[in-house]
Amino acid sequence: MRAAAFTDLSGPEGVSTIDRPDPEPGPGEALVDVTACAINRHDLWILEGDSAMVDADDLPFVTGLDVAGVVSEVGEDVRGVEPGDRVVLCPNETCGSCRFCREGPENMCERFALFHGGLAETACVRGDRLVPLPDDVDATTAAAIPTAYMTAFHMLRRAEVGPGDLVFVPGATGGVGVATVQLASVFGAETVGTSSSAAKLERVRDLGLDHGIESTAIDEIRDGVEAIGTPDAVINHLGGEFTRLGQSVLRRGGTMAICGRTAGNESTIDVTNLFLGHKRVVGSTMGTQDDLRRLVELTTDGELAPEIDRTYALADTDEAFAAMQERESVGKIVVEP
Numbered sequence: 001m002r003a004a005a006f007t008d009l010s011g012p013e014g015v016s017t018i019d020r021p022d023p024e025p026g027p028g029e030a031l032v033d034v035t036a037c038a039i040n041r042h043d044l045w046i047l048e049g050d051s052a053m054v055d056a057d058d059l060p061f062v063t064g065l066d067v068a069g070v071v072s073e074v075g076e077d078v079r080g081v082e083p084g085d086r087v088v089l090c091p092n093e094t095c096g097s098c099r100f101c102r103e104g105p106e107n108m109c110e111r112f113a114l115f116h117g118g119l120a121e122t123a124c125v126r127g128d129r130l131v132p133l134p135d136d137v138d139a140t141t142a143a144a145i146p147t148a149y150m151t152a153f154h155m156l157r158r159a160e161v162g163p164g165d166l167v168f169v170p171g172a173t174g175g176v177g178v179a180t181v182q183l184a185s186v187f188g189a190e191t192v193g194t195s196s197s198a199a200k201l202e203r204v205r206d207l208g209l210d211h212g213i214e215s216t217a218i219d220e221i222r223d224g225v226e227a228i229g230t231p232d233a234v235i236n237h238l239g240g241e242f243t244r245l246g247q248s249v250l251r252r253g254g255t256m257a258i259c260g261r262t263a264g265n266e267s268t269i270d271v272t273n274l275f276l277g278h279k280r281v282v283g284s285t286m287g288t289q290d291d292l293r294r295l296v297e298l299t300t301d302g303e304l305a306p307e308i309d310r311t312y313a314l315a316d317t318d319e320a321f322a323a324m325q326e327r328e329s330v331g332k333i334v335v336e337p
């Protein structure tokens with residue numbers, strides 16, 4: 001089978017199409033003919049050599065978390081799916097025995113890891129991580145859902161966002177950003193989001209963003225948000241200087257959920273503002289398989305339409321990563337093996 005592999009960790013030019021032996025499913029595993037696999041900034045970190053998880057010894061490395069396709073074979077002890085089923089993968093890998101695996105939420109598993117290997121014609125995955133797809137959700141749409149929408153959904157719930165709330169989304173145009181805007185609207189909340197690009201913001205307005213601020217300057221963004229209102233929640237996937245900004249505009253008792261570090265791994269907190277304002281800052285990673293099921297249901301019911309910027313052939317996976325690196329896209333980038 002063919003796979004799009006990272007053969008060096010220098011950026012998009014380090015992606016090559018390679019041949020690999022067809023995988024054989026072991027006990028509990030299923031093979032999926034991959035129709036579509038979305039990419040995430042997590043994969044780009046790896047490709048840029050900026051991930052502790054993968055180094056030169058691991059090359060060639062096939063990434064790809066968000067797999068959707070058709071089950072072609074199942075190993076022993078696989079229940080619930082069979083060859084021919086259309087499925088989407090929950091990329092969570094959990095130990096099954098720690099207190100969070102036993103009592104939930106599973107994404108807090110003490111040995112939490114993620115599946116990698118979807119940028120290939122066939123993926124060998126855990127059968128119990130497959131969620132069936134209804135006929136009216138196509139594989140490309142389904143592949144857009146797992147990482148970005150599960151993460152956004154989980155953060156909105158951790159921040160207890162509800163009807164009438166105002167949610168601030170710095171960086172509203174990417175995978176997690178657009179997912180947050182769309183899901184906040186499903187929760188009945190209003191959104192204010194930022195981008196460096198007026199054209200991209202305009203597209204996110206069409207997807208439900210209520211207020212757009214075209215700026216990368218922290219003080220200008222703060223003034224822009226304050227002119228609109230006082231956010232009840234901040235969904236922060238950028239980190240860096242956006243953390244202090246998010247904290248300063250957040251209402252008394254509000255929650256900022258953080259899941260990423262695109263703008264930097266170091267942030268400062270105004271401690272006095274935090275305690276006098278009774279504010280909460282929570283870390284959040286991915287979501288649960290049950291979250292994924294609900295997101296597939298919302299998509300089936302027409303309440304959610306995951307946004308796909310562009311699709312790429314497997315051989316053009318380098319171009320897909322270049323588009324992410326160049327900040328060209330709105331929503332998800334999906335490869336179709």
Ligand SMILES: NC(=O)c1ccc[n+]([C@@H]2O[C@H](COP(=O)([O-])OP(=O)(O)OC[C@H]3O[C@@H](n4cnc5c(N)ncnc54)[C@H](OP(=O)(O)O)[C@@H]3O)[C@@H](O)[C@H]2O)c1
Binds near residue numbers: 151171200324
């Ligand atoms: N913990 C988890 O479970 C989890 C899950 C998913 C994602 N994440 C993290 O969340 C972040 C977003 O992931 P994603 O896949 O949604 O990425 P993405 O699609 O590439 O995000 C693009 C967004 O980030 C903004 N952006 C890019 N570079 C920036 C910079 N240097 N400074 C400020 N803004 C910048 C873009 O703004 P413009 O519109 O101005 O271009 C755009 O809004 C990443 O840090 C990722 O690792 C974490």
Ligand SMILES: [Zn+2]
Binds near residue numbers: 094099101108
């Ligand atoms: Zn566990």
